[in-house]
Amino acid sequence: MLTDFSPRRLWARLPRRRSRVDVSPVLLDRKRIYILPTRDGLLFGLVLMTMLFGAINYNNSLAYALTFLLASLGVISILHAFRNLNGLRITAAPCPPVFAGSEGRLPLHLENTGPERNGLSVGFVGGESQRTVDIAAASAVEIDLTQIAHRRGRMGLAPVVLATRFPLGLFRAWTRLHFRAECLVYPRPESTNARPPPALLSGVGESTAGDEDFDSVRPYRPGDSFRHIDWKALAREQGLQTKRFVGQAGEPLWLSWELTRAAGSVEPRLSRLCRWVLEADCTGVPYGLALPGERIGPGQGEAHRRRCLEALALFQAG
Amino acid sequence: MIATDKITNINLRPARLWLLGTLALVAAPQLFRLPLWLACAGVILILWRLGHELRGWRLPGQRLRLLITIACIVAVGANYQTIMGREAGVALLTIMLCLKPLELERPRDAVLVLFLAAFLLVTHFLYSQSALTAAYTLLAVLLLTAALVTMNQAGADLRRALAVARHLLLQAIPMMLLLFVLFPRIPGPLWDIPQDAKSARTGISDTMSPGSIGNLVDSDEVAFRVQFHSPAPAPDRLYWRGPVLWTTDGRSWQGLRNHLQGRLLQGLEAIDGEVDYTVTLEPHGGRWLLALDLPASLPPGAEASEDYQLLGKSDVTAVKSYRLNSFTEFRTGPLPPHHRALALALPDGANPRSRELGGRWNGAGLTDRAIVERALALFRHEPFYYSRNPPLLGEQPVDDFLFGTREGFCEHYAAAFTVLMRAAGVPARVVTGYQGGERNRLGDYLLVRQSDAHAWSEVWLEERGWTRVDPTTVIPPERVRATPDRFRFRSTSPIGAAGNWLQRGWLTVRESWDAMQYSWDLWVVGYSPERQGRLLEQAGMERWGWEGITAILFGGLGLILVGAAWRLLRPAAPLDPVSAAYERFCKKLKRVGLTREPSEGPQDFARRVSRERPALAAQVRLITGLYTALRYGRHARREWLKRLERQVRRFRPR
Numbered sequence: 009m010l011t012d013f014s015p016r017r018l019w020a021r022l023p024r025r026r027s028r029v030d031v032s033p034v035l036l037d038r039k040r041i042y043i044l045p046t047r048d049g050l051l052f053g054l055v056l057m058t059m060l061f062g063a064i065n066y067n068n069s070l071a072y073a074l075t076f077l078l079a080s081l082g083v084i085s086i087l088h089a090f091r092n093l094n095g096l097r098i099t100a101a102p103c104p105p106v107f108a109g110s111e112g113r114l115p116l117h118l119e120n121t122g123p124e125r126n127g128l129s130v131g132f133v134g135g136e137s138q139r140t141v142d143i144a145a146a147s148a149v150e151i152d153l154t155q156i157a158h159r160r161g162r163m164g165l166a167p168v169v170l171a172t173r174f175p176l177g178l179f180r181a182w183t184r185l186h187f188r189a190e191c192l193v194y195p196r197p198e199s200t201n202a203r204p205p206p207a208l209l210s211g212v213g214e215s216t217a218g219d220e221d222f223d224s225v226r227p228y229r230p231g232d233s234f235r236h237i238d239w240k241a242l243a244r245e246q247g248l249q250t251k252r253f254v255g256q257a258g259e260p261l262w263l264s265w266e267l268t269r270a271a272g273s274v275e276p277r278l279s280r281l282c283r284w285v286l287e288a289d290c291t292g293v294p295y296g297l298a299l300p301g302e303r304i305g306p307g308q309g310e311a312h313r314r315r316c317l318e319a320l321a322l323f324q325a326g
Numbered sequence: 327m328i329a330t331d332k333i334t335n336i337n338l339r340p341a342r343l344w345l346l347g348t349l350a351l352v353a354a355p356q357l358f359r360l361p362l363w364l365a366c367a368g369v370i371l372i373l374w375r376l377g378h379e380l381r382g383w384r385l386p387g388q389r390l391r392l393l394i395t396i397a398c399i400v401a402v403g404a405n406y407q408t409i410m411g412r413e414a415g416v417a418l419l420t421i422m423l424c425l426k427p428l429e430l431e432r433p434r435d436a437v438l439v440l441f442l443a444a445f446l447l448v449t450h451f452l453y454s455q456s457a458l459t460a461a462y463t464l465l466a467v468l469l470l471t472a473a474l475v476t477m478n479q480a481g482a483d484l485r486r487a488l489a490v491a492r493h494l495l496l497q498a499i500p501m502m503l504l505l506f507v508l509f510p511r512i513p514g515p516l517w518d519i520p521q522d523a524k525s526a527r528t529g530i531s532d533t534m535s536p537g538s539i540g541n542l543v544d545s546d547e548v549a550f551r552v553q554f555h556s557p558a559p560a561p562d563r564l565y566w567r568g569p570v571l572w573t574t575d576g577r578s579w580q581g582l583r584n585h586l587q588g589r590l591l592q593g594l595e596a597i598d599g600e601v602d603y604t605v606t607l608e609p610h611g612g613r614w615l616l617a618l619d620l621p622a623s624l625p626p627g628a629e630a631s632e633d634y635q636l637l638g639k640s641d642v643t644a645v646k647s648y649r650l651n652s653f654t655e656f657r658t659g660p661l662p663p664h665h666r667a668l669a670l671a672l673p674d675g676a677n678p679r680s681r682e683l684g685g686r687w688n689g690a691g692l693t694d695r696a697i698v699e700r701a702l703a704l705f706r707h708e709p710f711y712y713s714r715n716p717p718l719l720g721e722q723p724v725d726d727f728l729f730g731t732r733e734g735f736c737e738h739y740a741a742a743f744t745v746l747m748r749a750a751g752v753p754a755r756v757v758t759g760y761q762g763g764e765r766n767r768l769g770d771y772l773l774v775r776q777s778d779a780h781a782w783s784e785v786w787l788e789e790r791g792w793t794r795v796d797p798t799t800v801i802p803p804e805r806v807r808a809t810p811d812r813f814r815f816r817s818t819s820p821i822g823a824a825g826n827w828l829q830r831g832w833l834t835v836r837e838s839w840d841a842m843q844y845s846w847d848l849w850v851v852g853y854s855p856e857r858q859g860r861l862l863e864q865a866g867m868e869r870w871g872w873e874g875i876t877a878i879l880f881g882g883l884g885l886i887l888v889g890a891a892w893r894l895l896r897p898a899a900p901l902d903p904v905s906a907a908y909e910r911f912c913k914k915l916k917r918v919g920l921t922r923e924p925s926e927g928p929q930d931f932a933r934r935v936s937r938e939r940p941a942l943a944a945q946v947r948l949i950t951g952l953y954t955a956l957r958y959g960r961h962a963r964r965e966w967l968k969r970l971e972r973q974v975r976r977f978r979p980r
């Protein structure tokens with residue numbers, strides 16, 4: 009019994025402040041919005057005090073009136089600042105994966121069911137990627153916030169700050185949104201001067217014009233390599249079509265870890281593999297990925313590419 | 327967490343132009359008050375910035391700006407001999423406001439400029455508190471607010487900014503009114519106000535020389551307004567007492583540095599003609615509180631002199647309202663010797679002929695009364711003229727007037743009469759102030775203008791004490807040159823009251839306008855600590871003390887805020903009845919646990935609900951069908967809407 013009151017257990021019992029994670033969509037309401045005066049607001053207060061002293065000193069009725077009017081404007085602007093954020097619905101779409109060195113994107117959808125909102129500033133905590141928008145009444149706005157992905161792996165995106173100084177810049181209303189947003193960062197592909205995978209050297213899978221060995225055509229799907237587009241069909245005004253090759257490669261292309269030994273340490277090796285995956289995907293050759301601890305069978309297409317890139321991104325990532 | 331969101335809207339040209347326009351509007355009235363060259367400098371500075379916006383002129387660099395700033399400060403200092411005085415301060419503020427736009431780089435600069443402009447707006451009230459000034463200020467505040475709003479938008483939408491500013495102002499006005507009425511007015515000043523060398527104020531002063539009152543006659547400016555609470559006296563009793571002048575050098579008359587007391591005037595025996603009235607006095611830069619001859623009570627905060635002048639504690643620089651009563655029939659007490667000596671003093675060598683004439687009367691063994699009659703008879707029977715532009719007088723002004731020109735205005739008559747009386751051994755003094763007034767029938771008050779300024783004389787007679795004698799009353803109408811002057815002792819009817827319909831119409835317009843200004847002066851500008859106290863007394867709030875009133879004030883403000891918040895933060899109602907009906911439908915379903923997802927269309931939702939609650943399926947489908955037909959169908963009919971609303975009303979999911 010006595011142990012129940014030990015400091016450790018009591019501490020465990022205290023309601024601790026959990027860092028809130030928000031689930032999209034988030035509807036802004038009273039509990040989430042904070043308001044404080046800005047520096048300009050404090051300066052304004054000082055100006056008003058001076059005016060009030062002047063009014064008292066000179067016993068000037070209209071000076072009193074003006075001071076009171078400006079003070080009332082300031083106070084009413086608190087309500088407007090609050091309303092500027094209140095009722096806004098923010099939805100965070102999943103982050104598309106990116107390559108290391110480029111920018112991870114957090115697509116935000118701001119939906120306004122109420123009257124017009126002005127001067128909303130959206131950005132990551134810390135100041136990266138700052139955007140200011142107006143949203144018309146009963147409409148929505150798409151904003152992409154970007155954050156530079158330095159390293160590969162899973163990058164957690166910083167919390168988002170949605171703030172406004174509307175209408176008079178005297179008060180700042182803000183809210184913090186911490187979406188469980190993670191950006192998958194692939195390793196940066198090596199520059200194109202790298203040696204291509206051995207199998208590609210032999211020219212397998214490269215098609216040259218007039219040398220086709222194709223099976224059929226199907227309608228073009230975004231993502232298909234441009235080399236496989238049936239240009240003649242296009243010229244005949246039959247639309248964009250992609251040629252399908254059958255049994256192109258006798259032997260599947262294996263992109264393996266061992267082949268990259270020349271690149272050096274882990275990261276450059278991953279970069280090279282990444283480049284190879286991209287090139288292989290480009291040429292339409294079925295390819296497989298062999299990493300220590302993971303083996304992805306040969307395949308082709310968008311989903312296969314993503315699986316491979318993801319494997320590269322998460323390889324021995326902490 | 328450092329706030330790092332920046333509003334960079336100052337980079338948008340429409341916002342900057344709007345800012346400049348607002349600044350120009352705010353600075354304009356002050357620019358008119360500045361000396362010409364300073365005003366031109368201000369205009370040039372603003373135009374420079376405008377040129378930069380529209381034509382791409384180059385702005386001065388930092389060093390040049392510093393130079394210009396120093397030059398302006400020095401110039402203002404040189405012109406006003408100081409930079410600490412009120413006029414100098416305002417001039418400096420105005421020039422700085424014109425100068426600041428030249429370095430609008432950061433948003434912070436723009437905000438500072440706007441605050442400076444707000445400050446400048448207050449200074450306008452030092453010069454004028456009329457309703458027109460108030461209206462102008464309101465407009466300026468609207469534009470300033472809109473300028474601030476443009477700086478906090480992403481795009482520079484001026485129309486929206488103005489709409490928001492209007493909205494804000496309308497919501498702020500109730501709070502402002504409540505504060506205006508209830509905020510405790512502390513009788514100032516809290517510390518010394520920088521006083522300027524007498525700013526030119528028309529009106530009475532304690533010096534009178536030939537022509538000084540004549541100068542006031544052209545001014546139609548309002549001197550004061552009077553509301554009578556008892557029957558008004560006849561027009562020939564309407565003498566408004568101002569400065570009393572005792573000493574003369576033969577030409578000018580001066581008042582005495584008087585011995586003041588804060589209690590009721592002694593020695594005054596009131597006989598008849600009690601009048602109870604309230605005077606609303608326009609600021610005139612002196613301390614005099616005009617009162618009907620002779621005042622019998624002291625308004626709070628006023629002091630009385632031995633010669634029955636009423637004076638306020640400090641210069642009347644704001645509209646002042648006070649209530650008191652007077653007796654038009656009175657007797658004053660015995661004359662102290664030093665007063666007698668003063669009232670008989672005449673400078674040696676001045677106006678010898680007048681002195682000689684007076685001396686003859688003295689020697690003739692006449693009573694004082696008879697002497698007064700003699701002098702009046704002189705003015706009545708001799709060809710004396712009453713004119714606003716009399717010929718100039720020479721070295722001996724009274725002599726020249728009495729025996730030469732015989733044409734003059736009230737000051738000439740009063741001075742000459744007093745000199746004659748003194749020469750004849752009758753104690754006399756000159757009293758200046760106003761006479762008569764114009765009745766405003768709409769507001770039921772008397773309007774006294776600067777053009778009603780008047781001077782008369784007082785003589786001390788054994789039985790009655792100080793008695794008023796106005797020599798101008800004996801001049802027959804045919805010898806009064808200006809028409810208005812002929813009637814001033816006879817009636818207080820305004821000019822045009824008896825004219826044709828056009829004149830009467832125009833009179834009504836003028837009366838209405840003045841009545842409005844009177845109310846404005848009385849209730850807004852003249853809302854002094856005393857008036858606030860009186861208002862609170864009338865409302866029965868006095869007994870709650872200042873703590874109680876402050877509590878009411880904050881309570882009231884809180885109420886207004888809550889009201890505004892409720893109006894502002896209501897969830898926006900759907901604009902059309904179809905959506906409104908559907909919303910109600912969804913709300914009813916929400917209560918039983920079936921919430922429509924934002925991404926769920928009405929058909930999908932209906933299907934889901936039918937699946938989960940088959941009992942409701944029929945109604946839900948009907949309602950959804952009606953809704954989609956109304957919303958998306960091409961030939962929606964009115965009766966469908968009624969049907970939909972009816973169905974939604976009847977819909978009661980459990």
